[in-house]
Amino acid sequence: MRSKLYTLYTLSLAALTAGLLPAQETQSGGNPFAQAKFVPDISLILDASCIGRNHSDEAMERLVLPGFTAPEGNDAAHAHGSSNGQRGFNLNYGELVISSIVDPFFDLFLVCDLGEESFAIEEAYFTTRRIPWGLQLKGGKFLSHFGRLNSMHTHQWDFVDAPLIYAGLFGESLLNEKGVRLTWVAPLETYFMLGGEFSQGENSMSFGRDGFSAFDGQIDVKGSDGPNLVVAYAKSSVDIGHLTLLGGLSMAHGKNRINHGIEEGEALAQAGYGTTTITAVDLTLKYLFDSIRCLSLQAEYLHRNGAGDGWFIEPLAERLFVSAPYEQRQGGFYAQMVGRLNKRVRMGGRFDRIMQNDGSRPGETASMPNHLTRYTAMAEYNPTEFSRLRLQYTHDRSLYEATAPGYIQKPANEIILQINLAIGAHGAHAF
Amino acid sequence: MKKFLILIFLAAALSAQAERVQIVTTYPYIASIAEQIGQERVRVHALAGGQWDPHTILPKPSFIARLRRADLLIINGAQLEIGWLPPLMNQANNPKIAVGSKGLLDLSRFVQLMDVPASVSRAHGDIHPDGNPHYYLDPANIPILAQAITAKLIEMDASGTTLYRKNLAAFLQAWNEHLAIWDSKMEKLRGVTVIEYHKNLDYFLSRYEIKIMATVELLPGIPPTSKHIQELEEKIAGCKVCYILQDIYNPDDASRHLAAKFNIPMVKMPHDVGSVPGAEGIFALFEEIVRRLTHD
Numbered sequence: 186m187r188s189k190l191y192t193l194y195t196l197s198l199a200a201l202t203a204g205l206l207p208a209q210e211t212q213s214g215g216n217p218f219a220q221a222k223f224v225p226d227i228s229l230i231l232d233a234s235c236i237g238r239n240h241s242d243e244a245m246e247r248l249v250l251p252g253f254t255a256p257e258g259n260d261a262a263h264a265h266g267s268s269n270g271q272r273g274f275n276l277n278y279g280e281l282v283i284s285s286i287v288d289p290f291f292d293l294f295l296v297c298d299l300g301e302e303s304f305a306i307e308e309a310y311f312t313t314r315r316i317p318w319g320l321q322l323k324g325g326k327f328l329s330h331f332g333r334l335n336s337m338h339t340h341q342w343d344f345v346d347a348p349l350i351y352a353g354l355f356g357e358s359l360l361n362e363k364g365v366r367l368t369w370v371a372p373l374e375t376y377f378m379l380g381g382e383f384s385q386g387e388n389s390m391s392f393g394r395d396g397f398s399a400f401d402g403q404i405d406v407k408g409s410d411g412p413n414l415v416v417a418y419a420k421s422s423v424d425i426g427h428l429t430l431l432g433g434l435s436m437a438h439g440k441n442r443i444n445h446g447i448e449e450g451e452a453l454a455q456a457g458y459g460t461t462t463i464t465a466v467d468l469t470l471k472y473l474f475d476s477i478r479c480l481s482l483q484a485e486y487l488h489r490n491g492a493g494d495g496w497f498i499e500p501l502a503e504r505l506f507v508s509a510p511y512e513q514r515q516g517g518f519y520a521q522m523v524g525r526l527n528k529r530v531r532m533g534g535r536f537d538r539i540m541q542n543d544g545s546r547p548g549e550t551a552s553m554p555n556h557l558t559r560y561t562a563m564a565e566y567n568p569t570e571f572s573r574l575r576l577q578y579t580h581d582r583s584l585y586e587a588t589a590p591g592y593i594q595k596p597a598n599e600i601i602l603q604i605n606l607a608i609g610a611h612g613a614h615a616f
Numbered sequence: 617m618k619k620f621l622i623l624i625f626l627a628a629a630l631s632a633q634a635e636r637v638q639i640v641t642t643y644p645y646i647a648s649i650a651e652q653i654g655q656e657r658v659r660v661h662a663l664a665g666g667q668w669d670p671h672t673i674l675p676k677p678s679f680i681a682r683l684r685r686a687d688l689l690i691i692n693g694a695q696l697e698i699g700w701l702p703p704l705m706n707q708a709n710n711p712k713i714a715v716g717s718k719g720l721l722d723l724s725r726f727v728q729l730m731d732v733p734a735s736v737s738r739a740h741g742d743i744h745p746d747g748n749p750h751y752y753l754d755p756a757n758i759p760i761l762a763q764a765i766t767a768k769l770i771e772m773d774a775s776g777t778t779l780y781r782k783n784l785a786a787f788l789q790a791w792n793e794h795l796a797i798w799d800s801k802m803e804k805l806r807g808v809t810v811i812e813y814h815k816n817l818d819y820f821l822s823r824y825e826i827k828i829m830a831t832v833e834l835l836p837g838i839p840p841t842s843k844h845i846q847e848l849e850e851k852i853a854g855c856k857v858c859y860i861l862q863d864i865y866n867p868d869d870a871s872r873h874l875a876a877k878f879n880i881p882m883v884k885m886p887h888d889v890g891s892v893p894g895a896e897g898i899f900a901l902f903e904e905i906v907r908r909l910t911h912d
Contacts, residue, residue, distance in 0.1 A: 370680060422678055429678070528867075608738075614703065
């Protein structure tokens, strides 16, 4: 059969070369340089919300997480920053994700954060594809894999907002730095991973590189050059029947430049420079009842230890500052339980507590409130895996108004209805 | 001396163990075929359990450890694993099984897929743009998959060629014998009409010319609404439906309701090796599917 066809082919070829037959197109035209098939995976996620709160927006902007955040208007991020900031309707973000295999050696990911009037590169990084021995290199700007929650995007979170201790130590956008990361997965039956990151350390809540100058040069701190931050972690996981456990230990260490309104000389403003070390331990348990129903428990404890030289504006005397060494010892945890009841419904609760909040300077005991607590409950309805409606109620006892005599607690009650939609080629999520 | 010999024997046994081709498969049915072809030259591990919904496997970190040490990863393909496997492969970062390397075998490349959608939109539910991915439930496709796995094993471990060929021949012979029996048993169901929960068994049913009137779920991956159930009831009323076929992982309340209302037997159908007791291997899986439909 094949030889017969071949004979026919050579015959027609002979006829062609002899000029007896015109050449026939086997495929119709089109652009010979078309590259449409090389289009990378593109997806867009939209997040919007409607909020009811017992404090007015203005009052809310004045509230702080004592020892962690400064009132809005200062450059430091705030627990209720750009997302879900206002009572009523909020357009929180559009997240544009573009990713593809570059070549046999690299993958590329780009995550853009689209605001109403802003465009920001949230993440832009490569990962290697061909390094053997279980090693992988990642480079660019990316969410640190510190702890359990930090590497997850906002739309992967089980609650609308970040846990209190994360928001307090890193801000709502978490630890997101320019740098490199090397991970190693051990060649064992059990999952064991070691990772290290080396990055600029620009996070203004705990690290920061920008210098500052105030009071006509009486306070003058030079910026620090990067790379400024080292992060390391170990993670391991075991399966026991239908139960999966994942645990991790993490550490972040770097120089800091803290500046909470020192230029303006406001009451309670402070600034300093020194070093910060943050350690964390995390544990996640997921139990599968069947293919659809599952229960997960997740808890993390984070601790910050910072020390250096600082300046403090006296509470009752604006524009008068003292210079003294400072120390920060702050720690807190969150514990959350989320259950998936059926294909569409998930429910969960979270308990946040910061139980250590000590800042000190010589000759004075810290007066910052301890026991900052928040309770959160949520219920989700997911018509499909691409759309989600979430109702969240928060009773927040962690917010205070910073006044000249000291901190005054302002408990907040908040109800959020959130919608999150994803279109396009959006990649699957990790565990 | 005796102890020394035992030590040597142990060392040899251990090194033989180490030289085995480490195969990871996404689903247990692939593992069952690969074990029968590779036998003592391979070590096979399936990531997903047969009792889980194959579309939404929980991507456990322990899978990363498995993928990290694999020489060969065999997947179902046709995007059945799209919701759980890619991040695991990225985290395991094993160049041997990366996309484009010879240690990744996509079985869907060897078969003709049904229901390839002409246009793709999520308005139609969780559709698979490459076609229906449950092709392995056509018993005539299994020999093709066995051949593809054999060819891959020979490519990766040439010194086992004779053994792999021998095992394949034995597998194919046994399969054809079983297939003849299954075909004759299924003959009596030729032409009947059924309802499926999800489009799981289309390949199996079309082989025996069994008509699928509708699916219980509204659209692929989207649970039924009460309006959809009402429409189904109207359809069933004017038609003779032989079975309602329900998979083992989706809620069966809607199927149960329809079955009770119209007095149609609801049959729980296994979809993979290990999904139900009695479906412990690739032969037993089809044995069980045929048994549940024909009762013999």
